[in-house]
Amino acid sequence: MLAAAGASALAGIAPAACGQDAPGERRRPNVLLVMVDELAWDSLGCAGNPVVRTPHLDALAAQSARFERAFTVAPICAPSRRSFFTGRYAHVHGVVDNRTAAHDGELLLPTYLQHAGYETAISGKLHHRPVGSAYGFDAFWSTFREGPGELERYPDYLKRVHGRASVNVCVPDSRPFPDDPLGADIGRFPYPAGDFASAWLTDRAIEFLRARRDASAPWFLFASYRVPHTPYFAPEPYFSMYDPAELDVPPIPPGTAERRAAAPTRLDRRHLVDDPALLRALTAAVYGLVTNADDEIGRLLGALEEQGLADDTVVVFTSDHGNMLGQRGLFLKGVMYERAVRVPLWLRLPPAVARAHGVAGTPRVEAVAECVDLLPTVLELCGAAVPAGVQGRSLLPLLRGEEDGWKDRAFAERKTRMVRTRRHKLIETLEPGRFELYDVEADPLEERDLAGEPEHAALVAALAEDLRAWRLERPAPPRVPGLAPPDYAVLDAGRREAFRVSDEPDDDD
Secondary structure, three states: OOOHHHHHHHOOHHHHHHOOOOOOOOOOEEEEEEEEOOOOOOOOOOHOOOOOOOOHHHHHHHHOOOEEEOOOOOOOOOHHHHHHOOOHHHHHHOOOOOOOOOOOOOOOOHHHHOOOOOEEEEEEEOOOOOOOOOOOOOEEEOOOOOOOOOOOHHHHHHHHHHOOOOOOOEEEEEEOOOOOOOOOEEEOOOOOOOOOHHHHHHHHHHHHHHHOOOOOEEEEEEEEEOOOOOOEEOOOOOOOOOOOOOOOOOOOOOOOOHHHHOOOOOOHOEEOOOOHHHHHHHHHHHHHHHHHHHHHHHHHHHHHOOOOHHHHEEEEEEEEOOEEEEEEEHEEEOOOOOOHHEEEEEEEEEHHHHOOOOOOOOOOEEEEEEEHHHHHHHHHOOOOOOOOOOOOOOOOHHOOOOOOOOOEEEEEOOEEEEEEOOOOEEEEEOOOOOEEEEOOOHHHHOOOOOOOOOHHHHHHHOOOHHHHHHHHHHOOOOOOOOOOOOOOOOHHHHHHHHHHOOOOOOOOO
């Protein structure tokens, strides 16, 4: 149950205060956006993974339209999440790492929906700077120290129930590799599974759904699970769910041990894995947290049904980015290879909504899609105009089979950059003028670099020009008539600096 202070804050959000659909109008759909953190597209049973158990997400996938080639535009948390919520690329909105606030004027999806009469709420992780803003959410339950603090945060819950506010905590003697930069992330959460962050945020989201059962205004709920993000501290039964000894893992490439030993920082060493036993333990830990997310999302979707809201609610499922699980000797994210940049992106449309937009069945879309396309898609579903300056495009035409004129390019950036077509990927490396080219259809593990082969020179040049032109496109921030800039959209220099994270390396990079 909610703490008293949180309950009273929620009670003050009257559904009618956010606007109602006019009598006789077809009710605009609610939107439930479910995001998991650091989940590669193929770490799901429905994607062909033979080990990890995800029955609830597999069922959701079967009910959803699925974009089979969907990509984050920045394989790291904060830049990706800003791109999801602005419909703009990282070099345009300005959040290019986890320590930077956005440029002034950048508007977010919850604010657009508030302006359109939606009630908005978040339960979980947002990862925007500065951390104290509500960012367009009427109700903000945070698994960290984010948001305005009107509702109880997860660290406060742990303090109240267990006397300790630390979120990243494990039983000390449960860590099989305590001295390794990566292995130290594996451990058993010391409290029951019902007190784990995934369960806590699901409880809060269900509280929101129950309060919306008879609401006249449509709503938007962002249920944002941190798992399977590092650290891999999991409660039982998830901590012991997968036996590392039974898992197949990618081979360690020659020279990886030497590269890891020579890495200059602990953070650099965390991005390399050279021990098959460690890699199996890490993979087992990741899979346990994937199943934890699956169970909690199943519980949330069950509550949506129980409250009679499913037939009025669009459900979106996605991940902010993926995670290398030993491929090429790499771990974590920030690179341009498939397991780091390719993400699940599904839309479950209620029958009435699907009919209204001319969508039949649950299509599997092969065209390339990007996370910036989610914002214009949601705005169109909710009957709101997509303002100029949004760089993504609505995905609804693709669901109707209308691919003529589609961009069919995905871009991503971190320290390196990529452009991805249906078949090929070009990566611009850190070395000036040096590219990698992969035929991802013929070579899904990206093992053969074609960039130096003469017969591919024209393709390399064309895709490199696509990258250059993409970097030059920098539209002004969107403006919406009648919408005053919210507090988060304008920061003076002092406030911007006050909310910056330390310039020390961040393990979330």
